[in-house]
Amino acid sequence: MEDPLFASLGAFPRLVCGLSARQHGTMTAAADPARKAQVIQNFQRYFASIDLAAANAVRCKQAHGATVAAVAAAQRGTAVRDTDGLVTATPQTFLAVTVGDCLPLYFYDPKRQAVGLAHAGWRSLQQGIPAATVRQLQDQYGTSPSDVLVGIGPGIGPCHFLVGPDVAERFAAFPAAFTRRADGTLALDLKAVAALQLHACGVRREHIETSSDCTACLSERYFSYRRDRPAVVEAMVAVIGLR
DSSP states (O other): OOOOSOHHHHTOTTEEEEEOOGGGOOOOOTTOGGGHHHHHHHHHHHHHHTTOOGGGEEEEEOOSSOOEEEOOGGGTTOEEETOSEEEEOOTTOEEEEEESSSEEEEEEETTTTEEEEEEEOHHHHHTTHHHHHHHHHHHHHOOOGGGOEEEEOSBOOTTTOEEOHHHHHHTTTOGGGEEEOTTSOEEEOHHHHHHHHHHHTTOOGGGEEEOOOBTTTOTTTOOOHHHHOOSSOOOEEEEEEEO
């Protein structure tokens, strides 16, 4: 098993919380169907490396929105369309989303034994996917936001995420997440935005753990669309679930 992504989530033996690395190969074939067989093989090998059955995974066909679906055993082996987040309280049902520079957000309610996973790029954050995921946990499983533990995973950092006036305007409610650089450009901290949105919907600050890894900085470990501008998108897969 790989080292835990988050100390807080790693304390629960039944909880699986992972993120593939560049060495595991790309986990998306959306832009190149010819690579589908290789991607399936990469996916299966990565799941095997963390002692999971890939057949028990439920994936998203992501749309850069804020739709979050509740799933159970019947959805294993499928991909839910037009969805950027998933929640479940079914053991052995493992949620999966692909990420490059976008953030994987991992949710766990230890009281209700429910988990969630969201793909949070700037578009999904602007639409409020952190709160949408918490609401689904509340609606489906009776979760109290104050009980939820959240891991904000590796993603592009403000060191590389420069934005123009159009994007900046969409996040005007989060001035603390911006940095004006010496050359006049504006950097946005997506992880800070996610943490602020989570706290605003009732998640305790001390229950939010944030990875310091920037995908654009760490080229040997992570794919990064903004860094590499590949002709065909490459991505990692994030996974969470209960054994």
